[in-house]
Amino acid sequence: MRVLVGGVGYRFLRDGSIGPWLSDRLADQADNGIEVEDLSYHPVGLSQNLQERPPYDRLVLVAAVSRGRPPGTVEAYRWDGELPGRDAIQARVSEAVTGVISLDNLLIVCGALGGLPDDVRVVEVEPADEGWGEGFSPEIEARLGEVEEAVWSSTRP
């Protein structure tokens, strides 16, 4: 089974950077068909890259996303692959090519343009602090082990 684990987010934005931080941290531990990469680049490029590679059986994405949940909330789920209407997708493509990096943007753009495996798993973390800087808020710091475990769990058959 080939699995790609990817962190998504901007660097140096405290909790908002948990995706790239984890992809750096987990890269050395990748083994047994699991690859780890920082996928924090524009999703049109990611879609093109994925379409050129041998297909993955599963993609696991990890990112901080503000959705109004209590800070530190960790959610792991299988993405349902549902896409918005054409105008909304086009808006996301425009954002992608002009530099926006986010989990939702990646899912929609790659979902529309191709390259994603059927099985896409997501580990989301609700950030407490997305201000500029390194390190995490206490709420996220306390959950780092849980987030890492959620990522590894998502890679298992």
Place this chain on the structure above:
Amino acid sequence: MCFKNLPIEFDEEGNARLKEGVANPYSYEVQEAPTPIEENEEKLQELLARNGHIRRVDFDPVTRVAGALAFHTVVDLENRSVLETNSMATLFRGYEVILKGRDPRDAIFISSRACGVCGGVHSTCSALALEMAFGIHPPPMGVVARNILLSLEYLYDHPLHLFLLAGPDFSEPAVRETNPELWARAQGTPAPRKDVHGFGTLAEIMTEMTPLTGKLYAEALHMTRVAREAYVLIGGKYPHPQTIVPGGISATIDVSDLNEIHLRIAKFFDYGQKVVAIWDDLTEFFYEANPQYADVGKRPARLIEPGQWDDPYAYDGTFENADEWGRKRWAPPAVIVDGELVTTKLSQLNMGIEEFVEHSFYEDWTSNGNGGPQFPTDPAGNPLSPWHPWNKETIPKPGGTNWKEKYSWSTSPRWDRMSMETGAYSRIYANALAEDYSHLNYIEPTGSSLKFNVPGATLPSAELEWKIPQTWGAFERNRGRAYCIVYSALIAYENVLLGLDLMRKGETKTSVPHEVPKDFRIGAGFWGAGRGYLTHHIVMDKGVIENYQIVTPSTWMASPSDPFGNPGPYEEAVAATPVLENFEKPEDYKGIDILRAIRSFDPCMPCTTHIHTDSRVIKREVVTCACGVEDDHDH
């Protein structure tokens, strides 16, 4: 005479000086802004009650634009004209503040983050500014490498704009919805250049420009990849390269790198021909259907172009010689006023720049009580305005929006106190007018046009000719940008050939060593971005940045009105735009002509909401609202 409005004259030897006998040569009186239709809600309601065809149409944000641009208009749908316009940069770009006190080399990497589309141009512009300040310049191969990178950024950028950002406004769904009569006409109109692009009718072209499903849309996405693939061979990554350093680039280049790049550039010979044919056919179709389309986004041809792509044997990084090495760039530095070439001297271009803040959320730094400007002259002794970027301080002053007073985070850059436009097309416009540009091998300026000798790839070789248009408007901006794909590919090709020649001579060094000077220095980078003009001005002392000022294309073009009463270019262009959209009821109005006008400039609002101080973050999410004045929003 170069300047009509600034108090600068030239002696018999051509040296600039302030006019004699003028007490406060740069002083000015602020002209009161016209009274906005919406000065108060009561007046607006009265207008609306009298005439339901007068509508306030706000675009917030203007979509398919990088960053945060909002646009406020009042439109008379009965007379089909735009009554009032205001362009708003709705976010604060704090790079000038972020860079203060840093190692100057940080500017190369930090300023790159001003844009997620064309970060590399900021890196290079920053390196140019540092080279002037440090007193160094790259070896020829370093210059060639930067030239190639610049072209490749444009080969990424122009297709992206033409088919992903502006293109959808000309696609089947947009035309069907806003002008169904044009769609019907397009179905029966054979495409004159089918032999080049392969589409039989104008309707086929429009269909293939449809977002997500159109072949032209998909092909543009693919071509942006081709350009990026070539870019990373030298730049390391895109859009924020890792190899730009003061004095050249930190990567080595070998024959296989140049060959790999050449293979990709050659694809743009074909693609460029095809894109030119598409936009020539589209433009002619709209003009023939209704000549008023030439007036969409119309404004006088007043353009500013700092010049770009340095001659590897001429560029020495000094300000004193800037007129010499500037004149030898592939695209000449140029100021064009009402279609006439006013200057090709970088010193004069630099001398004429001022930034005003009467309608921007900043304080005027000249009223800080420090006495006169820090730099009354440039390093060559030419006079500088107190409002010149070398003298500028960035002092944010958020406040409520008021169309008569302050309404934008963009300043109002002006040259000789005139609003200027810039873009990919300003390169070819300048190049077309500068007839004596004889060092170009594949590009021939004629004074009224620019001829391109495009080598054959899968399509046969061809001679293309971009002609300076009679009317400067939205369609010509897009058409000009299409020709710029060919232009950029040919300059990239010439530089690959130069690189191979340097390799044969053993001149493979790509950079020179440098040290950060500890004494007081100033420098400036004059370069280009996908959207045109880009300058970085630096003042440094004790090894750190004392002041850093960036003027981007969108600062020029999204600017609010200036103190002399001149609107910014977006505002001016939209105000001149006729309403040609076909709608039955006012509520069906989409504003397609206004959007075509705005997007033709390829707006890109350098964006950040994060400002770094010693105490770290001080502000985020400044404002994203283009609401009317009556809404009383604080920023």
